[in-house]
Amino acid sequence: MVYLTRKAEFSASHYYHNPEFSAEENLRLFGKCNNANGHGHNYTLEVTVKGEVDPRSGFVVDLKQLKDIMHREVLDAMDHRFLNKEVPEFFSRIPTTENLAIAIWQRLETKLQRARLHRVRVYETPELFVDFYGED
Amino acid sequence: MVYLTRKAEFSASHYYHNPEFSAEENLRLFGKCNNANGHGHNYTLEVTVKGEVDPRSGFVVDLKQLKDIMHREVLDAMDHRFLNKEVPEFFSRIPTTENLAIAIWQRLETKLQRARLHRVRVYETPELFVDFYGED
Amino acid sequence: MVYLTRKAEFSASHYYHNPEFSAEENLRLFGKCNNANGHGHNYTLEVTVKGEVDPRSGFVVDLKQLKDIMHREVLDAMDHRFLNKEVPEFFSRIPTTENLAIAIWQRLETKLQRARLHRVRVYETPELFVDFYGED
Amino acid sequence: MVYLTRKAEFSASHYYHNPEFSAEENLRLFGKCNNANGHGHNYTLEVTVKGEVDPRSGFVVDLKQLKDIMHREVLDAMDHRFLNKEVPEFFSRIPTTENLAIAIWQRLETKLQRARLHRVRVYETPELFVDFYGED
Amino acid sequence: MVYLTRKAEFSASHYYHNPEFSAEENLRLFGKCNNANGHGHNYTLEVTVKGEVDPRSGFVVDLKQLKDIMHREVLDAMDHRFLNKEVPEFFSRIPTTENLAIAIWQRLETKLQRARLHRVRVYETPELFVDFYGED
Amino acid sequence: MVYLTRKAEFSASHYYHNPEFSAEENLRLFGKCNNANGHGHNYTLEVTVKGEVDPRSGFVVDLKQLKDIMHREVLDAMDHRFLNKEVPEFFSRIPTTENLAIAIWQRLETKLQRARLHRVRVYETPELFVDFYGED
Numbered sequence: 001m002v003y004l005t006r007k008a009e010f011s012a013s014h015y016y017h018n019p020e021f022s023a024e025e026n027l028r029l030f031g032k033c034n035n036a037n038g039h040g041h042n043y044t045l046e047v048t049v050k051g052e053v054d055p056r057s058g059f060v061v062d063l064k065q066l067k068d069i070m071h072r073e074v075l076d077a078m079d080h081r082f083l084n085k086e087v088p089e090f091f092s093r094i095p096t097t098e099n100l101a102i103a104i105w106q107r108l109e110t111k112l113q114r115a116r117l118h119r120v121r122v123y124e125t126p127e128l129f130v131d132f133y134g135e136d
Numbered sequence: 137m138v139y140l141t142r143k144a145e146f147s148a149s150h151y152y153h154n155p156e157f158s159a160e161e162n163l164r165l166f167g168k169c170n171n172a173n174g175h176g177h178n179y180t181l182e183v184t185v186k187g188e189v190d191p192r193s194g195f196v197v198d199l200k201q202l203k204d205i206m207h208r209e210v211l212d213a214m215d216h217r218f219l220n221k222e223v224p225e226f227f228s229r230i231p232t233t234e235n236l237a238i239a240i241w242q243r244l245e246t247k248l249q250r251a252r253l254h255r256v257r258v259y260e261t262p263e264l265f266v267d268f269y270g271e272d
Numbered sequence: 273m274v275y276l277t278r279k280a281e282f283s284a285s286h287y288y289h290n291p292e293f294s295a296e297e298n299l300r301l302f303g304k305c306n307n308a309n310g311h312g313h314n315y316t317l318e319v320t321v322k323g324e325v326d327p328r329s330g331f332v333v334d335l336k337q338l339k340d341i342m343h344r345e346v347l348d349a350m351d352h353r354f355l356n357k358e359v360p361e362f363f364s365r366i367p368t369t370e371n372l373a374i375a376i377w378q379r380l381e382t383k384l385q386r387a388r389l390h391r392v393r394v395y396e397t398p399e400l401f402v403d404f405y406g407e408d
Numbered sequence: 409m410v411y412l413t414r415k416a417e418f419s420a421s422h423y424y425h426n427p428e429f430s431a432e433e434n435l436r437l438f439g440k441c442n443n444a445n446g447h448g449h450n451y452t453l454e455v456t457v458k459g460e461v462d463p464r465s466g467f468v469v470d471l472k473q474l475k476d477i478m479h480r481e482v483l484d485a486m487d488h489r490f491l492n493k494e495v496p497e498f499f500s501r502i503p504t505t506e507n508l509a510i511a512i513w514q515r516l517e518t519k520l521q522r523a524r525l526h527r528v529r530v531y532e533t534p535e536l537f538v539d540f541y542g543e544d
Numbered sequence: 545m546v547y548l549t550r551k552a553e554f555s556a557s558h559y560y561h562n563p564e565f566s567a568e569e570n571l572r573l574f575g576k577c578n579n580a581n582g583h584g585h586n587y588t589l590e591v592t593v594k595g596e597v598d599p600r601s602g603f604v605v606d607l608k609q610l611k612d613i614m615h616r617e618v619l620d621a622m623d624h625r626f627l628n629k630e631v632p633e634f635f636s637r638i639p640t641t642e643n644l645a646i647a648i649w650q651r652l653e654t655k656l657q658r659a660r661l662h663r664v665r666v667y668e669t670p671e672l673f674v675d676f677y678g679e680d
Numbered sequence: 681m682v683y684l685t686r687k688a689e690f691s692a693s694h695y696y697h698n699p700e701f702s703a704e705e706n707l708r709l710f711g712k713c714n715n716a717n718g719h720g721h722n723y724t725l726e727v728t729v730k731g732e733v734d735p736r737s738g739f740v741v742d743l744k745q746l747k748d749i750m751h752r753e754v755l756d757a758m759d760h761r762f763l764n765k766e767v768p769e770f771f772s773r774i775p776t777t778e779n780l781a782i783a784i785w786q787r788l789e790t791k792l793q794r795a796r797l798h799r800v801r802v803y804e805t806p807e808l809f810v811d812f813y814g815e816d
Contacts, residue, residue, distance in 0.1 A: 013149035013176035037218035040149035040176000058502035082173035094330035131275040194774035230602035285693035285720035309762035312693035312720000354717035366466035421557035421584035445626035448557035448584000490581035638738035
């Protein structure tokens, strides 16, 4: 079993707000992230797949296919977007890094062919990242 | 003469649009950046000051003062903001990295005491940055 | 289960010496690190916590609380300090990166509230780091 | 149990080609990597070992020994080399990042003394890396 | 005057050899780089252009055009290539980082339209880079 | 004219103190850096030389010689040292990043042979660095 990880970057904006909370509670919990105009990040996405190495190609996954899937399922939908307004998963869920990692896992999980998805890591900034390995 | 550079990061969103252009022209020129919902970046700001080293402190500039000025003049105004809507310089100017570097220079230039401002560098992403050295 | 990691940096000095060893043995084993004047590093600390995502906040952990705990329990005690002389764990234990990761784990483990501590990673330099996941 | 990771870099060239495939199939599968003249990378190698911390030294592994083993077993053989032509593992196996990680594991596994090899990670570029944890 | 820099990466192989030198002299001067099989690097290219900011677009240069020129003039010719054998500038010149920076300058200088080329920086590794500002 | 830059890293400790100031003034000016036990950093040194490219070698400077000079003149003296106590320049001068860059310039300036020293850059942390270009 070998694990291969490919990175990609996308730029998006978001804000944090729970309509069930009062304005005060939203501000207390989310601080500057509660600004409804949104603010943004250069997100770094790391997708890790696992599988056996195909002895004929030396690959655990076709790198070009993996890149295409990441672009089609994630970057085309999220790059240069306001996550709360333009990405359906976040119409009613708060686009925290945690929820972003889960949403990206769900977009990718069934699309891979030879290898299986092992981990989705999302960096919101170089100082903060989230890992999701799927539900067991 | 010694040059000292301090980095800071802030997260903001923006979009590119010139109301004098047609929708088609805006889209052709600005591409994905023309999305009016905005998208965002983790901006990295590098501020370089120059001056003589004070023999008593060994400093060209008081680092704490420099940090305070950068926070008060730039980060407090721009971090977690939508630049087009919340930062006055960009109410009528397009918040490109070029214009952002110039605006930050203008905010900082007159605030430094011992040392003089030499350069403002702004990274929009790790792959793209702008330097401004002031007008001669 | 989601894993969230937050980074922080601190600068400290240390040296390696075992009083039960001869001077020759200390020098042979620890090399340049045996210099009793100490030398220093910009340590990078990565703290990983794990837990369920709270559906109301989208958070696995309150980021501000995590940051405060890291500062209060680790950075306030170790930043700009000589580890051997000023941090009690290292009065009689050698402040290697291994022992530093274990000491930081012990300082943090009982302080977290909603999420559980999963991993402490300490970079001594960009080329050398240690991971500790607690004792089972 | 503590995990210690040490990085090293080496520069090598390689190309991808399976003599059982037609020229068209090689080009379709391997794209630009099929160029027989070779192209190159600055590979980053991360070697992770695990073990108990020796209370007398504070080390899980003697860092100088680990560095020496990595140089003798891997870097001396692969740095500034054309992998397909000069490194025996790749005379008949394609030097993909996957196969490179496995080959490095096999070179290192039996050479460590106190600690055990846990993981070999190889970055081909900053955007692509492979992890191998050995066969179970 | 504003300076804008865009990065790109390419992977290539090369070796150093002067046919006018003896084998001993080549080896003494070029060391491991003299291996005729070649070895490789992930080169990072930084292209800096300078000019006035166009008030209508906020740009000193059309970023898409700059990217296209860098790909067409440099990356298409050098990425995944053996520089000595496949890039004409290096059929009779040694592909050192110095000569690579000069060759890239010459390829780009006349292709820019609004802005002027200011600097070409080439990183051979993260620890070694060359800057060229053109001939005066 | 071509500019070549080589990086190196060293780990050292230091503290800031001016014996002509009162304890209060030292603390106010230097903050945590005033701790007499010292604290440390992983310093990154960038040495830039300039010169014509030698057409026979393609080099502006012999890289191995440059590396040797940097090690002999700077790293052997400063790596794993307490700068205030073990490096003569800092017996009576405060080892700020500014003074460190000047001291390294003075150590290197007369040692280069073919190329001339252009700039010394010292990073104290990734967020703070100083450039010195010599006295005119």
